[in-house]
Amino acid sequence: MKKLLKLSSIFVLSLMLLSSCGKKEKSATTGWNYNDEKWGGFEKPDYEGQVTGPNLVLVEGGTFTMGMTDQDVIYEWNAIPRRVTVSSFYMDETEIANVDYKEYLYWIDRVFGESYPEVYLNSLPDTLVWREELSYNEPFVETYFRHPSYNDYPVVGVSWLQANEFCKWRTDRVNEMILIERGILNLNKEQKDEDNFNTESYLAGQYQGDVRKNLKDLKTGGERPVRFEDGIMLPSYRLPTEAEWEYAALALQGNQASAKDERITDRRIYPWNGNTVRFQKRNKYQGEILANFKRGKGDYMGMAGKLNDNAHIPAPVESYLPNDFGLYNMAGNVNEWTMDLYRPLTNQTLRDVENHDLNPYRGGKFEAKELDENGAPVEKDSLGRIRYRVVEDDEVATRENYKRGQVYNYLDGDKESEVFYSYGKTTLISDKSRVIKGGSWADRAWWMSPGSRRFKEEDKADRTIGFRCAMTRTGGPSGNEDSGGNKFKSRRKKVKRKFK
Numbered sequence: 001m002k003k004l005l006k007l008s009s010i011f012v013l014s015l016m017l018l019s020s021c022g023k024k025e026k027s028a029t030t031g032w033n034y035n036d037e038k039w040g041g042f043e044k045p046d047y048e049g050q051v052t053g054p055n056l057v058l059v060e061g062g063t064f065t066m067g068m069t070d071q072d073v074i075y076e077w078n079a080i081p082r083r084v085t086v087s088s089f090y091m092d093e094t095e096i097a098n099v100d101y102k103e104y105l106y107w108i109d110r111v112f113g114e115s116y117p118e119v120y121l122n123s124l125p126d127t128l129v130w131r132e133e134l135s136y137n138e139p140f141v142e143t144y145f146r147h148p149s150y151n152d153y154p155v156v157g158v159s160w161l162q163a164n165e166f167c168k169w170r171t172d173r174v175n176e177m178i179l180i181e182r183g184i185l186n187l188n189k190e191q192k193d194e195d196n197f198n199t200e201s202y203l204a205g206q207y208q209g210d211v212r213k214n215l216k217d218l219k220t221g222g223e224r225p226v227r228f229e230d231g232i233m234l235p236s237y238r239l240p241t242e243a244e245w246e247y248a249a250l251a252l253q254g255n256q257a258s259a260k261d262e263r264i265t266d267r268r269i270y271p272w273n274g275n276t277v278r279f280q281k282r283n284k285y286q287g288e289i290l291a292n293f294k295r296g297k298g299d300y301m302g303m304a305g306k307l308n309d310n311a312h313i314p315a316p317v318e319s320y321l322p323n324d325f326g327l328y329n330m331a332g333n334v335n336e337w338t339m340d341l342y343r344p345l346t347n348q349t350l351r352d353v354e355n356h357d358l359n360p361y362r363g364g365k366f367e368a369k370e371l372d373e374n375g376a377p378v379e380k381d382s383l384g385r386i387r388y389r390v391v392e393d394d395e396v397a398t399r400e401n402y403k404r405g406q407v408y409n410y411l412d413g414d415k416e417s418e419v420f421y422s423y424g425k426t427t428l429i430s431d432k433s434r435v436i437k438g439g440s441w442a443d444r445a446w447w448m449s450p451g452s453r454r455f456k457e458e459d460k461a462d463r464t465i466g467f468r469c470a471m472t473r474t475g476g477p478s479g480n481e482d483s484g485g486n487k488f489k490s491r492r493k494k495v496k497r498k499f500k
Contacts, residue, residue: 041218047231049480053174053471056090057326059248061477066246066360068451069269078344079451084357086247088477091240092468094317094328095154095336096166098145101125104166107173112383115193119383123165125157129463140313140463152316154334154466160239160434160458163337163467167237168385170469175199175233179209184226186210194384199236201384203228204377240470241361242340242435242453249331249438249450254324270448271323271330277445279321291320291332291448292441300441314441314466331448334466335436339363342433342455343412345419363434364407366391432458440464 024033025044033039052058067081105123112119130140144150145157158166176197179185188210191197201207202225214223215230226232240248255266255273269275272290279285289309294300302308311319314334322328341363370378370387377386391405404410408431411417423430433455439447442464446452456465 035218037218037221041220043218043229045230049476050231050474051178051234052090053234053237055092055094056469056471057093058473058479059089059091059244059325059327060253060479061086061088061247061473062253064247064250064252066243066451068449069250069267070446070449070451073446076344079453081451082357084243084360086243087359088473089240089244090471090473091244091248091325091327092470093322093326095334095466095468096163097152097317098155099151101155101158101166102145102151104169107169110189111191111196112193116382123162125155125162126159126461127157129157129461144313152318154314154317154329156314156334156463156466157461158465158467159461160337160456162461163239166467167239167469170237171234172197172199174237175202178233179226182232183212184214186212194380194382196384198380198384198386199233200386201380202226203233204380204386206377206380206386207384235472235474237469237471239337239339239467241359242338242437243360244470245336245338245437246450248325248327249323251324251327251330268450270445271450272321277448285321289320291329291439293332293439293445293448294442295445311441313463330438330450332439332443333441334438335440335443335447335454335462335464336438337456337465337467338435338437340435341408341431342429342435342453343409344429345412345417362408362410362412364410366396366402366405366407429455430457434458436465 024036024039026033027042032042034042034044063083063085065081066084068079072079105120108123109120125145127141127145130137130144144153145155176185180187185197186209188197195207197209198207202209205225208225211225214225216222217224249271250268251271252264252268255264255268256262266273270277270290274280277290277293279288279290289295292309292311292315295302295308301310301312309315309320309332311333315329317333318328319333320329323330340361343362367388368391370389372378380386393404396403396405409417409421413419413421421427421429434457436454436456437450437452439445439449439452447454456462
């Protein structure tokens with residue numbers, strides 16, 4: 001009898017467990033079921049956190065002193081130190097390589113080459129950057145980008161504008177890959193002209209693609225495409241801001257006293273410890289050059305038999321030791337484009353402004369989608385992209401947080417600052433000047449300090465400038481396993497249990 005009662009208890013318990021497992025999660029606010037057609041079909045995705053895109057590394061954000069880390073030997077005072085905070089973000093482990101850019105060009109030619117050959121031509125890197133009047137660098141004009149020997153070398157001769165176009169393309173290809181791997185879309189290599197996968201066009205319902213199986217629509221009982229709210233697709237790839245780039249290059253978490261301590265034990269001049277450019281620890285790397293730079297006049301790589309950095313031009317993107325974030329070549333090899341517009345007084349004029357010390361960035365141009373009379377995005381353009389326009393000043397006249405659509409010259413070049421830039425007359429700084437960071441294979445060591453900054457016109461290219469991509473981190477700053485590290489748990493879990 002006892003055995004029978006015991007079996008009955010196990011059976012009842014099993015039914016209870018199965019029943020509880022089958023119950024829907026309920027709203028902590030209303031008690032209504034989530035993800036239940038019978039209760040209206042409001043969807044709360046079972047979101048596990050932002051996945052890490054190809055070649056990206058999570059850079060956990062924090063506070064740091066942005067600006068000069070070495071003596072200001074050129075006396076420009078354009079990087080006066082100030083304390084800021086950078087939110088967590090993702091950054092490419094390496095610079096974009098020639099093979100990566102060739103893949104991009106191949107896609108552009110395959111999709112747009114027949115109807116819009118100018119898109120392909122405008123995307124080509126400028127290989128003539130290797131020419132110099134009194135140097136025989138002509139072989140690099142033909143070989144550096146095209147020959148497979150240089151596939152893993154950083155792409156150069158790419159302007160800031162071209163780098164941004166690459167970021168847009170990469171966003172769409174990665175998100176298309178995600179939908180294919182999830183079984184939502186079939187692989188479609190026949191895309192042409194405007195009929196190609198674009199993340200924003202897909203989300204706006206202006207691109208359907210070769211659908212394999214859409215998601216279930218709990219509101220109608222039918223199917224629907226992926227929405228932004230599903231959290232399936234990644235945010236945009238983009239260039240890093242100057243603050244992000246500098247923070248990632250310094251990688252000061254490597255000098256944190258302990259995992260439970262906010263103290264940084266040592267400051268850094270370069271992305272490594274010490275005040276030299278050689279590896280100092282007593283092991284097999286002791287005395288080795290830590291980056292690719294120009295050691296002195298006419299000395300790009302040292303003497304035969306004992307080459308110091310083993311590279312007379314850029315080195316492969318995974319050369320030398322990575323910094324404490326796992327990022328390669330954050331000093332030397334090639335300078336890198338950042339998003340920021342260059343202004344020499346940015347740090348000086350804003351160092352005491354409280355409202356600009358979180359994710360500082362100059363170059364804002366606030367945009368809005370072009371909408372039709374029904375409030376929907378107008379038809380995508382001939383390349384399959386959603387159309388945008390710059391926000392007009394009168395549209396934001398009543399706002400408190402910003403007053404202009406374009407804020408390139410905010411407090412440095414506008415009428416309030418009483419600073420004026422007369423391009424070509426008194427200065428070479430313009431609204432096309434973009435910040436480059438990091439130093440290159442042709443620069444002296446001083447330029448490898450993360451706080452050093454220079455500029456280049458956004459439509460120009462150089463043999464010493466490449467780039468890498470970044471991506472915004474959504475959710476907790478420490479990654480998916482620790483969604484914020486907040487020890488004070490939400491009451492929502494307790495409320496949710498009451499409804500079970």
